Amino acid sequence: MNIQWYPGHMAKARRLLGDQLKRVDIAVELCDARAPLATRNPELDRMCAGKKRLLVLNKADLADDKSTQAWLRHFRAQGLEAVAFRSTNGKPRDVLAPLERLTAGEVERMRARGVNKTVRGMVIGIPNVGKSTFINRLYGSAIVKAADRPGVTRANQWVKVGQYLEMLDTPGMLWPKLADQDGALMLAFLGTIRDAITDMEGLSVKLLDRLMDMAPEATAARFHISDTGLRGYELLEEVCRGRGFLLSGGRLNTERGAAVVLDEYRAGKVARVTWQQPV
Structure with a gap:
């Protein structure tokens, strides 16, 4: 399964990002805590x-x-300012406090000149890493459009999230060639x-295999898997039997089973698994 995806709107976003970065004081890069390396764009x-x-x-609530x-x-040892944020119930101050600390020098310099500086930050990252939901969490309500699928944000939007802080939501951007297929x-x-x-069925089988290796009890309980030794396509068939996903004539509805496996994992209903570890 070779995975590549670089639609035209991402190429446009890549061209515009450099110009937009010149107009902000700080970049807020989001990655997914479940795969922190794979979900960071190396071009950033x-x-x-x-x-x-x-x-x-x-x-972080899913990892x-x-x-x-x-x-x-690991990231702090590399000199990066890094924080974890829970997408469902994270506290805005966990992010706003380090943002204020990082930009305090510029704010004080402007105040010394009699200017009330508004700090401008840009939220950047790959698709579906939760940028819009993150901004909504900081703002306190759903001010920008968000959904649990890639490609929802296509335009830029400034949002005031503090007395002196504005954030810009930007479209997600991948890089042109996904050379690391395990990361892909x-x-x-x-x-x-x-x-x-x-191939959703093939993808769900690979996901089930890895979940059964890393969190067998939680995965088996969620999907009614009685034989924890199963692997491959037989696992998806077992999910369909356990959930009663049947077509006419008693055939297994593996298409529906695959969609449910992927949806429930992404929603955090299976297990809190982190796919990558720092070395």
């Missing part, structure tokens, strides 16, 4: 060079807590890549 290091940056491990703390130590597989698991371009 170059594009954000010289710019203050805060790395947010988003959706393993110990792994998230290990990743925070993780992106597909997380819904970063549109399901329409992948």
Whole structure:
């Protein structure tokens, strides 16, 4: 299964991002805490060079807590300001406090000149990493459109999230060629890549295999899997039998089973698994 996805609107977003970065004081990069390396666009290091940056491990409520703390130590050891944020009930101050600290010098310089400085930040990251939901959480209500699928944000929108802080929501941006296919597989698991371009049944089988290796009890309980030794397509068939996904004549509805496996994993209903560990 070779996974590639780079639609035209991402190429446009890539061209515009450099110009937009010149107009902001700080870049807020979001990655998914379940796969912190795979969900970071490698082009952003170059594009954000010289710019203050805060790395947010988003959706930490869906990842393993110990792994998230290990990743925070890893990134901080590299000199990156990094915080974890729970997408469902995260506290805005967990993000606003480090943002204020990072931009305090510029604010004070402007105040000394008699100017009330409004700090402008840009939220950047790959598709479906939770940028719009993150901004809504900081704002306190649903001010920007958000959905649990890639490609919802197509235009830029400024949102005031504090007395002196505005955030810009931007479209998600992948890089042109996904050379690391194991990382690309993780992106597909997380819904970063549109399901329409992948083999959903094949993807769900790979996901089930990995979940059964890393969280067998939780996965078996969620999907009514009685034989924890099953692997491959037999696992998907077992899910269909356990959930009663049948077609006429008693045939298994594996298409529906695949969709349910992917949807329930992405919604955090299966297990809190982190796919990558720092080295």
